[in-house]
Amino acid sequence: DDFHSAESRAHMASGKPLTDDMRKPWISAICQELKEHAEDNRPAILAFSGLKKFHREPLRHCGLNVIFLHLTGERETLAQRMLARNDHFMPPSLLDSQLETLEIPADEEDVFSLAIEEPLEDLLIQAEKLVNEHGNS
Template sequence: MTTPEVAIVMGVSGSGKTTLAQAVAAAWPATFLDADDFHSARARARMASGQPLTDRMRAPWVARIAADLGRRVDAGERVALAFSGLRRRHRDRLRATGLPLRFLFLQGDAPLIAARMSARRGHYMPVSLLDSQFATLEPPLDEDDVVAIPVGLPTAEQLRLALAALDASD
């Protein structure tokens, strides 16, 4: 595998994607992007009302992210992206860009993540959608460019594992 230029921190809502991706961006170094910023206002409103997005609704979102990643890497940037990546087809869409990337999968169980979601404030994703996130998740553990990182670890340990994965190349 080539040295990645894009680190994609993935997992269900509340797993700590933003926290870890920001830490990776600072330490690697890279530009931090949050995939949530690529959602339309309509998609955000739908999720805030407790309704999950359909795959059809997610497709243009993933396409916008892929295009932006391509522009940034072509301009010489490294990117650390916080992205749910719940479906393999969405991960494959980002892989189809041909960009050198690595997925960092924040893996954890629903009770731990629900507790984390309950403690955060000001996020549009309600805890009530966590079950739909787990139902949608197609775990990426058999995919060659994915490294699993436990949700329950302290951020500093997650970052150490993430940086080791990004520095490893075949």
């Protein structure tokens, strides 16, 4: 969220989804941050709503070995979690547009899916295992 411009945050807060063109500066800012981590030989963990392969692809070329953990869940679970957030700029009303935009990662060898209905502790163990197995090279 920190990489979104104030304009993009306001756009989402008003209940309007971002376009691909509006996402480009956000993705560029994330890439710049990842490049700085790579230059300093520092690992990074990033929460990123890369809904399309087009959004994920630039991150693959930022100098770090990148893997994606694709969190999956039922719409109702996602909606409940969004409603439980406090003071977030993206309203739950944008969930459906996010789900409509989502391209389920297929044939992307660096994308691993995790079901959010799993207990948090189990998710963390699975995520750590995937990062250790695939994220270190």
